[in-house]
Amino acid sequence: MSVRRGIISVLVLVLACGASWMAASRLESPDQVAARALAPEPVPVTAALRHGFVHPPVTMQVTAELDRTWSVGSPTEGVVTAVGVAPGDELLAGQVPLRVNGRPVFALPGPFALYRDMRVGDEGDDVAALQSALGAAGFGVGRDREGVFGNGTLQALTRLYRSAGHALPMAEELGTRGGAPGDDRASDGSAGAEAPVPVREVPFLPRAEVLMVDELPAVVQSVGAVGLTVSTEDDLLRLGSGPTALVAELPVGSSGGLGVGASGAFTAxxxxxxxxxxxxxxxxxxxxxxxxxxxxPDAVTVGASYVLTFDNPAAEPSARLLAPVSAVVDRGGRSYLYVRSRGGFEEIEVVVQEAVGGLAAIKVVGGVVEPLEGTMVRVGDDGVGPQ
Structure with a gap:
């Protein structure tokens, strides 16, 4: 019995102690209650400084084009029956880029399109332009006077057509009556019968078979396909010349801070x-x-597209120290940053050189050593100063 009473006494004591502890833990002094009612100390929001460009990177798609491109209209009507060039090929003076209605269309350099068919005896600016074009193609006109279609010009055209595997076309031309002027006798000498007018065939150059191009050589951009029906209102070729450039057409407002002089990278x-x-x-x-x-200066293919990335789209002279705009405090006409230090935050004076989209390019003033990249600064400061 004495053992049992001892155990019971111990249990009662333990329970009493536990109850006392629980009661004490629930009791608070007025100071404790007031302290618990206070808001916790605010934790400063910070961000890291970094070196870089204040304008964000820009990516765009570009297309390789020649410096100058233009279209060349058809000199004739009909159907394209053969094509002798492809995009990217160089078109030379005297070359046949295509055939229309089975006939060759020669490319020759000249300032204007031919406006008439030509043959021996013709004179004019168009004859002079033709003679110059033939010479540029390697077919000299001999001693023919400039602007006069003589035998030398005819021989040059004959050689041009022969080089393409064709013959110079022939046209019917009325001759002259036999006999003396005013003599109406027939060829058998009988009176009263009008002499027949002879017809002969002479070589000529159809304007429909010459494509005058204002600059040759040129690079073919596009050419009419076989089977295409063309008229003099249609374009047969699109040509280009000069150095190759990369071109982009961007919606207004989408080019960011892109500026002349900026360099971008791409895969050539x-x-x-x-x-x-x-x-x-x-x-x-x-x-x-x-x-x-x-x-x-790198290898590109005319007509192909490439993706360019600009890490420094505004061509800034060098990387600068960057801070969030919200970390810069303006006070009394000056700007400050609060940089984390051992005792809290240290105030340093800065000049904001440029601000773009929430980032500010800054420069430390007052002889203070510029903070290192990664240094933490206080963000959203209310201007109360260092803490």
């Missing part, structure tokens, strides 16, 4: 690294676009 046609530099930015507000033109 030979799968190697390529670089291109912006040489012109031409707004076309009526079309709602901005046309960007770039130069590249």
């Amino acid at each position: 046609a030979d799968d190697g690294p390529g670089a291109a530099q912006v040489i012109a930015i031409d707004p076309a507000p009526e079309a709602g676009i901005v046309r960007v033109r770039l130069h590249t």
